[in-house]
Amino acid sequence: MKILVGFVLNLILNLQITTIDARPNRLILLSDTTVHESSPAVAPISSMADFPPGTHTDNPNHETQSNKKLLIGLVSASSLIGITLLPLTCLWIYRRKKLHKSTNFNSRRLDSLKGLPLTSFIGRTTLKPNTEKNSITVMDYKTLETATNNFQESDIIGEGGFGCVYKAQINDNLSVAVKRLDNKSQNSIKEFQTEVNILSKIQHPNIISLLGYCDHDESKLLVYELMQNGSLETQLHGPSCGSNLTWYCRMKIALDIARGLEYLHEHSKPSVIHRDLKSSNILLDSNFNAKLSDFGLAVMEGANSKNVKLSGTLGYVAPEYLLDGKLTDKSDVYAFGVVLFELLLRRRHVEKLGSSQSRQSIVTWAMPLLMDRSKLPSVIDPVIRDTMDLKHLYQVAAVAVLCVQSEPSYRPLITDVLHSLVPLVPVELGGTLRVVEKSVVTT
Known part of the structure; x- marks a missing residue:
């Protein structure tokens, strides 16, 4: 458009120059002396007879014709500019109106979504983690506050270093768990960010699903799927004292944990080291399917070759990480072994033993017992004692x-552990073991 306008302006300029150049050299009156405009001063000319033949003098009719040509050129140029600019102007106005309309529509749409509960996004927003980054729903604080009865103590279903976990009812069909950040330290905020970052990229049946999060002023909330049977720690050491966990159920839980870890170590891109695997971070749904949770201390691929700041829970922390700061996926394998000890013995990872007040790791005192086949059956949790094939117990x-x-x-890869456990779990629970029920013979 600029080029076209420039062309038209040049056309007008040329018309003006041509018209001026076509006019004769005019005479300029200076006092009583007349000189030629384009010539140096000459002697005065007294009459028309002094002009030589063929000399052109100033003619009024010719000047009028020149002015008419200039006027025609200007009118023609103006018309050309008008014809060119009119459609461009209409197009510009149309695009401005369309943009304004689109902006108003988007603004009204955003305003209409503000304050809606989680269920309003179902079907429109991704509520389950997948491989795409930032797929977790950002949730409204007021909705979560209402769903937890203003974070009432009676709705607390768990508590940890991060803060309290509340059972929340979004509507009649959706119950969730809401973890609230109570500790406002820089480490806690970093854990919050790490959890959102990692779980937004992970989808696996044995890893907890993060449904959404809320970062409202100083309040930071994480919203998970609700696990009806709580943590493995509560089932083993809580009021039920492990009575809900049969031998096969415990093997199923161990297999689920191994599958979750294998995904983190072998299939997640980038790979992830959980770094805080323990019974309280293993959650159980209504069918006692186990899922790994609490990824605030997790480390992604690349950090396993460096010295990482010591974090975790004593009793589950691997010796090389505790003493030398060396963190690898074998650190998770060590913690998994401690959880297996808990499943077999129903003892805490660190306990006060005997009359002494000193606390001792379950690994320290139980290792000799688990290596002695003659003593092993007698130290197994009484709830499951004599309910399994001894060969499976030894394995x-x-x-x-x-x-x-x-x-x-010397520790196996978690993949090897997984392959060792699959044959010990019944087919209906996700393994390959076919259990043959003993028939009762009556006489």
């Missing part, structure tokens, strides 16, 4: 002992 004990070896290179 699980051997896997647990290998996982907690002090030398990382």
